[in-house]
Amino acid sequence: MSDKDLSPPRIAVVVPVKNEADNILPLLGEITAALSDRWPFEIVYVDDGSDDETPAVLAAAKRDFPQLRLVRHRESCGQSQAVATGVKAARAPYIATLDGDGQNDPADIPALFERFLSASESDRDLLLIAGFRQKRQDNGLRRLSSKVANGIRASLLNDATPDSGCGLKLFSRDAFLDMPRFNHMHRFLPALMIRRGGDVVSVRVNHRPRERGVSKYGLWNRLWVGIVDLFGVMWLQRRASVPIIDRRD
Template sequence: MNKTKNYDLTIIIPMYNEYENMERLEKKLTGYINKARMKTCVLLVNDGSTDGSLGRIKDICERNTDFFYISYDSNRGLSTALNAGIDNTESRYLGYMDADMQTDAEDFDLLLQHIGSNQIVTGIRARRKDTGFKRMQSKIANSFRRRMTGDTATDTGCPLKVMWTEYARRIQFFDGMHRFLPALFSLEGANFKEVPVRHYPRTAGKSKYHLWNRLRKPFADCIAFRWMKNRYIRYEINEKEL
């Protein structure tokens, strides 16, 4: 039996070469789990790390009964890691957090206050601690995405989200989908809410994003999303005899 079924919330954390952050991450997550507003576990997704992260992931899971992991050999990207985590989660709710320690696990409780009436609740990075150039890149990308998708999310790149697992499993996944979760949920008739959360500067490890993949790829993904949105299959059965 999938052990996440025994929990109310599974926090999915994609991991790619975050060895330097993992000690702090473990400490923060164990502290949060001990006082979380619902029974919570952590699912670490090793996205083909090459820096020894997998060994440390196994050590963390061995000494913490509420930590689990899945792993695959080659780096597939954030969307694939998130998809794999969702496919292997059976708790009622799931959360998503990056391993870079730029957000605070304790802020999940801020999002969970609204999860009863919203199928997806995401953070807004208040007082964002990135460089001005990085903030400018995100502002341009978010503005373009909103025009292309029609969603109202103001900070879709915030790596702190909670969702109904039932709805997350309905989403049609594609590479880059992590940028469009509110828009994808809206195609399923979901309610969406944003909540301000804390944000910190990265102090260890290396960012996986730069100008090329922060701007060019999201623009291409927006075009792909519009194509998919216009062809999205929706139906609801109101009578049947089987």
């Protein structure tokens, strides 16, 4: 075991999953390959109440992936709560989130993290790096719905983000824990960061077709909750108060 393996993790990759048994091992291998020999890291998988073989596959994977840590929801609480559980469980000061279906490419994480680290240390708590998926590998209806949703979001929230639905994002743990939390908040992280007085930088990332398993949500069940949440975030923006620190002793 190297000294790097014994060092506290610098970055945690948080992966929320529900019924993704076939995607666990391939994605773990890719995350490990992307981050090994770069920074000390941990991988936090949050099983959001899976009823397939996901829990067994994850438990067995700990033998081959020592950086892997597991948290399980007894019942499904949704992706946003799974992300929040993973961030709270993480020990690293910086967080990368990744969808568990294999469509995000872990090889993009180092570029996002390098961009994040290029900011001064005092600015990182007010910075979010968001993936911007190129050549979306989804069907036409999903691409259209995403384009419309991103357009409406950008117009109403001014979130400076062309692809706020991309699961690949990077931010500080402290920043996330300081944000208001609600169901589906993971779709609004850029707007919530700006509400804190921070900045959002979008970085072009790869997007891959889903090779295993099926999507856990569709167009209509995202559309209606998205409208309600959109107005909720607009209310939060109007109620925001960001103090200017004049002195700190």
